[in-house]
Amino acid sequence: MSHHNATTSRPKFSPEPCESDGAVEGLKDVAGVDRLWKPILQCHADFPPEIFEIAVSQLLHHPEYNSTLILRAEILSDSNTDFPVDVPSLAGCRPVRNITRRLLPRRPGRDIGMDQHCTLYTLDVGDDDRPVVLVLTPVLDSDGCLPYYHPAVHHLAFRYIPDEVPLIRIEVDPLPSTPTSLDSRLYRTCLALLGAVHRYGWGSLTNYKKRVHHDCIIGREEYQDLYLVMRERHKHLINEWQEVTDPLKHVFEDIGIATFLILLWKLSYGPRQTETPDNVDGNHLDVMPWRHWPRPPGGFLDLGCGNGLLTHILTAEGYDGHGIDVRARTSWSHYPEATRIRLHVESLDPTLLKGEGQGHPFLRQGVFMIANHADELTPWTPVLATLFSASGYLSIPCCAWAFDEKYERSRVPDYPVPGDSFVDGLNLGGDGSNASSYSRYRIWLASLSLHCGWKVECENLRIPSTRNWAIVGRSRVEMESGDETGQSPSRKNAEAIMLKVQERGVFKTRTPEGKAKDH
Numbered sequence: 001m002s003h004h005n006a007t008t009s010r011p012k013f014s015p016e017p018c019e020s021d022g023a024v025e026g027l028k029d030v031a032g033v034d035r036l037w038k039p040i041l042q043c044h045a046d047f048p049p050e051i052f053e054i055a056v057s058q059l060l061h062h063p064e065y066n067s068t069l070i071l072r073a074e075i076l077s078d079s080n081t082d083f084p085v086d087v088p089s090l091a092g093c094r095p096v097r098n099i100t101r102r103l104l105p106r107r108p109g110r111d112i113g114m115d116q117h118c119t120l121y122t123l124d125v126g127d128d129d130r131p132v133v134l135v136l137t138p139v140l141d142s143d144g145c146l147p148y149y150h151p152a153v154h155h156l157a158f159r160y161i162p163d164e165v166p167l168i169r170i171e172v173d174p175l176p177s178t179p180t181s182l183d184s185r186l187y188r189t190c191l192a193l194l195g196a197v198h199r200y201g202w203g204s205l206t207n208y209k210k211r212v213h214h215d216c217i218i219g220r221e222e223y224q225d226l227y228l229v230m231r232e233r234h235k236h237l238i239n240e241w242q243e244v245t246d247p248l249k250h251v252f253e254d255i256g257i258a259t260f261l262i263l264l265w266k267l268s269y270g271p272r273q274t275e276t277p278d279n280v281d282g283n284h285l286d287v288m289p290w291r292h293w294p295r296p297p298g299g300f301l302d303l304g305c306g307n308g309l310l311t312h313i314l315t316a317e318g319y320d321g322h323g324i325d326v327r328a329r330t331s332w333s334h335y336p337e338a339t340r341i342r343l344h345v346e347s348l349d350p351t352l353l354k355g356e357g358q359g360h361p362f363l364r365q366g367v368f369m370i371a372n373h374a375d376e377l378t379p380w381t382p383v384l385a386t387l388f389s390a391s392g393y394l395s396i397p398c399c400a401w402a403f404d405e406k407y408e409r410s411r412v413p414d415y416p417v418p419g420d421s422f423v424d425g426l427n428l429g430g431d432g433s434n435a436s437s438y439s440r441y442r443i444w445l446a447s448l449s450l451h452c453g454w455k456v457e458c459e460n461l462r463i464p465s466t467r468n469w470a471i472v473g474r475s476r477v478e479m480e481s482g483d484e485t486g487q488s489p490s491r492k493n494a495e496a497i498m499l500k501v502q503e504r505g506v507f508k509t510r511t512p513e514g515k516a517k518d519h
Contacts, residue, residue, distance in 0.1 A: 010046075010199070010202045010206075011044065011046045011202070013043060013195050013198050013199070014043055014044065015041045015042065015043045015191060015194055015195070016041060016042060016043065017040070017041050017182060017187075018039035018040060018041055018042055018169065018171075024161050024163065024167070024169070026038070026039045026171055027088075027090055027091075027133075027157055027159070027171050028090070028091040028092075029088055029089060029090060029091060030089040030090070030091050031091075033088075033089065035088065035154075035155075035173050036173065037155075037157070037171045037172070037173055038171060038172055038173070038174060038180060039169060039170075039171045040169075040170045040171060040172055040180060040186070040187060040190045041169070041170060041187070041190055041191060041194060042161075042167045042168060042169035042170070042194070043167065043168055043194060043198055044165055044166070044167060044168075045160060045161075045166035045167055045168045045198075045201065046198065046201065046202055046205075047166075047201040047202060047204065047205040048166075048205075049130060049132060049160055049162055049166070050130060051201050051204050051205050052130075052131060052132060052160040052201070053120065053130070053131045053435075053436055054200075054201075054204040054435065054436075055197050055200040055201035055204055056120075056131075056134045056158055056197060056200075057435055058196075058200040058204075059134075059158075059193070059196060059197060059200065060073070060099055060101065060118050060134075061073060061075070063101075063103060064106075065196070066192060066193060066196050067149050068106065069105060069106055069107070069111060069148065069149040070103055070104070070105065070106060070149055071104045071105060071106040072104055073101040073102065073103055073104070074101060074102045074104065075099060075100075075101050076100045076101060076102055076115065077098075077099070077100045077410070078097070078098075078099045078100075078409070078410050079097070079098055079408055079410070080096055080097045080098075080400060080406065080407070080408065080437050081406040081408065082098065083095045083098050083119065084098065084100070084117050084137075086117070086137060086139070087117050087119045087135060087137050088119075088135055088137070088155055088173075090121055090133065090135075092123060092124050093121040093122065093123060093124060093132075093133055094121060094122060094123075094124055095119050095120065095121050096120055096121065096122050096129045096131060096437070097119070097120040097131065097437055098117060098118070098119045098120070099117075099118040099119075099120075100115060100116070100117050100118070100139075101115070101116055101118060102114070102115050102116075103115075103116060103147075103149075103150075105147065105149065111147045111148055111149060112147050113147075114138060114139065114141075114146070114147055114150065115138075115139040116136055116137065116138050116139060116150075117135075117136070117137040117139065118134060118135075118136055118137075119134070119135045119137065120133070120134055121133040121134075121135070126466065128466040128467070129437070129438060130466070132159065132160040132161075132162070133157060133158070133159050133160070134157065134158040135155050135156070135157045135158075136155065136156045136157075137154070137155050138150055138153075138154075146175075151172070151185075151186050151189045151190070152174060152175045152178040152185075152186060153172045153173055153174050153175060153178070153186070154173040154174070154175060155172065155173040156170065156171075156172050156173075156190075156193075157170065157171045157172070158170055158193075158194075158197060159171065168194060168197055168198060168201070170190045170193060170194050172186065172190070174186065213427055213460065214459070214460050214461075214462060215459075215462075216427060216457070216458065216459050216460075217264065217267075217457055217459050217472060218260060218263045218264060218267065218459075222263060223259060223260065223263060223462065224462075226259050226262065226263060226290070227255065227256060227259045227462075230255050230258060230259050230313070230317075231252070231255055233317075234251065234255055234313055234316075235251070237251045237309070238251050240334065241331075242307075242329075242330040242331040242334050243307050243329065243330060243331055245307075248464075249464050249465070250307065250309060251309065252463070252464055253463045253464055253465055254309040254310045254313060255313060256461060256462055256463035256464075257310055257372060257394075257396070257461065257463060258310055258313040258314055258317070260394075260459075260461055260462075260470075261300075261314065261368075261370070261394060262290050262293065262314075262317065262319075264394070264472065264474070265293065265294055265295045265296060265319075265368070266290070266293040266294055268294070268391075268392065268474045268475075269294035269295060269296065269297070269391070270294055271294060288317070288318075290317060290318070291317075291318045295319055295320070296321075296366060296367060296368035296391045296392070297365075297366035297391055298364045298365055298366030298367035298368070298390070298391060299319070299320040299321040299322070299362075299364075299366075299367055299368070300314060300319060300320070300321030300322075300367065300368045300369070300370055301321060301322055301323075301324070301362045301363065301367050301368070301369050301370065302321065302322070302323035302324070302370045302372070303324065303348065303369060303370065303371045303374045303377045303381065304324070304325055304326075304371070304372070304373070304374040304375065304377055305323030305324060305325045305343065306325055306329065306372075306373075307329045307331045307332075308323050308325075308329060308331055308332050308335065308339065308343045309331065310323070310370065310372065311323030311339065311342055311343060312335050312339040315338055315339050315342050316336075316338070316339065321342065321368075322342050322343075322344060322362045323342060323343050323344070324343075324344045324345075324346040324348060324362070325343075325344075325345065325346070326345070326346070326347045326509070326510045327345060328343070328345050347509040347510060348377065348509065349507065349509045350377070350380045350383070350384060350498070350501075350507070351498065351501055351502050351507050353384070353387070353388075360388075363384060363388040363390075364388070365388065365389045365390075366389070366390070366391045367388065367390050367391065368390065368391050368392050368393065368394075369381055369384065369385050369390055369392075369393035369394075370393070370394050371393065371394070371395040371396065371397075372394075372396045373396060373397075373398040373399070373467065374395070375398070375399050375401055375510075376401045376510065377401075378395060378397050378398075378399075378401055378445070379401060379402055379403055379407075379445065379448060380403065381393050381395050382395075382445075382448055382449040382452040382454055382473055382494075383403075383448075383452055383494045383497050383498065385452070385454070385473060386452040386453055386454070386490055386491055386493075386494040387491070387494050387495065387498065391474070392472070392473050392474035392475075393454075393472070393473045393474075394470055394471075394472055395445065395470065395471045395472075395473075396461070396467065396468070396469070396470045397441065397442065397445055397467070397469070397471070398467045400437065400438070400441040403497065403501045403507065404501050404504060404506050404507035404508075405506070407441050407444065409437065409440040409441070409444070412444060414443060414444050414447040415444075415447035415448055415450065415451035416447070416451070417446075417447050417450060422446070422447075422450070422456075423443055423446075425456075425458070426442065426443065426446050426456070426458050427458045427459070427460060427469070428442055428443070428458075428469070429460070429469075442469060442471070445471060446458070446471060449471060449473055450477070451490070451493050452490050452493055452494045452497075453476050453477060453478060453488060453489075453490025453491070453493070453494075454473030454475075454476065454477065454490075455473065455474070455475045455476070455477045456471060456473070457471070457472040457473075457474070458470065458471055458472070459472060476490070478490060
């Protein structure tokens with residue numbers, strides 16, 4: 001869907017009652033739950049799915065805009081890991097965030113306040129946490145009475161339906177005997193709420209600036225030229241794919257990451273003496289100038305290498321390095337021996353590592369660390385890169401982890417940053433409010449990287465993934481000189497993080513389990 005500018009008039013709000021035999025199925029709970037969701041009404045969305053969370057966020061934080069009986073809402077908790085037992089488990093969806101708010105009445109003598117769970121869900125398929133469903137669940141007191149200003153429902157859901165013409169729909173789980181006809185109070189309330197979301201979505205869209213920029217570190221032409229050569233050299237892997245995951249996505253994604261890394265290393269490390277031509281020729285795949293390009297002095301280490309494909313491509317192209325993961329994948333035994341000896345089963349526990357020159361064969365001085373959807377090792381990447389004097393790292397975050405627990409923005413404060421310009425330079429995209437959980441997590445990771453002494457650079461990689469934002473550390477920055485022991489402030493910061501996690505004693509390494517990681 002094209003983005004609109006602020007001079008375009010808002011599309012007409014044209015709600016329609018939902019037909020019982022409509023083309024789009026209603027919500028369903030997981031098997032074994034006898035709850036009947038009733039679709040009430042819907043309208044054209046007139047905004048893309050990335051706006052949905054921003055639109056409903058306005059609804060969540062300012063219920064007083066839609067009811068003269070409500071004074072305001074107070075946020076009691078905001079979590080992306082803890083979900084109350086009384087929120088629905090929806091078939092085909094998984095919860096990604098729960099906000100519990102308290103609705104305060106404008107006239108306390110007449111109306112009572114009440115708590116309400118506001119749960120955001122994303123679709124089960126894929127690794128994208130972008131919400132497409134919001135469910136409001138009242139927390140009833142002992143007598144089970146709802147205040148007058150609250151609809152007579154157990155649950156009320158807003159859905160973004162990405163159809164050929166995207167829709168916003170409201171569905172409810174009504175209390176027994178609650179009328180839902182077109183002249184009912186519940187229908188009129190839903191009509192007002194749907195109009196509000198449509199209005200908020202359009203307002204967010206007209207202020208929405210596509211702030212994602214590509215090719216900030218590596219030029220587009222240079223990347224595309226090498227990518228086309230690498231694609232031709234490795235496309236045979238699609239027909240040789242051994243995993244149950246989609247070969248097209250994973251092969252082309254890792255070819256793209258390998259291309260970026262090869263060019264990043266060429267740009268970042270000292271020139272190698274060579275008389276070999278530097279240009280890449282897509283017509284002559286046997287001419288391999290990158291074999292003589294600069295590379296990390298300590299090789300590379302792919303943390304959580306999953307199917308091992310990225311390690312394989314880099315190894316096949318002459319780069320020295322290793323991949324580690326908590327368990328071997330089917331693919332590993334099918335790679336050439338030169339790759340197989342570079343893939344290792346290891347459950348890495350950062351809290352047991354001693355630092356540079358001690359305790360790990362691959363975390364050596366000058367190593368370049370790769371953390372592609374590395375989950376619980378993601379925040380450890382800049383810390384270990386500092387402690388082991390790495391030459392740099394590339395981190396592509398997906399699931400939000402802090403050092404020994406899931407990341408909670410209410411519990412995990414950002415590290416100090418120079419000013420607003422730091423966040424503006426992170427290339428996060430969206431509307432610029434940075435309100436989403438994923439944006440807050442990326443800001444935290446960037447602030448952590450700076451805290452550990454790395455100059456923060458960000459890139460939106462040209463790969464077929466919704467999680468393509470990457471943070472690069474390849475040069476050191478120190479705000480001040482070292483102390484009398486010669487230690488830099490950033491190294492002391494990294495050691496302090498390590499010590500604090502060791503003292504907490506709750507970090508757990510992942511044990512072999514389940515299906516292969518999707519990367």
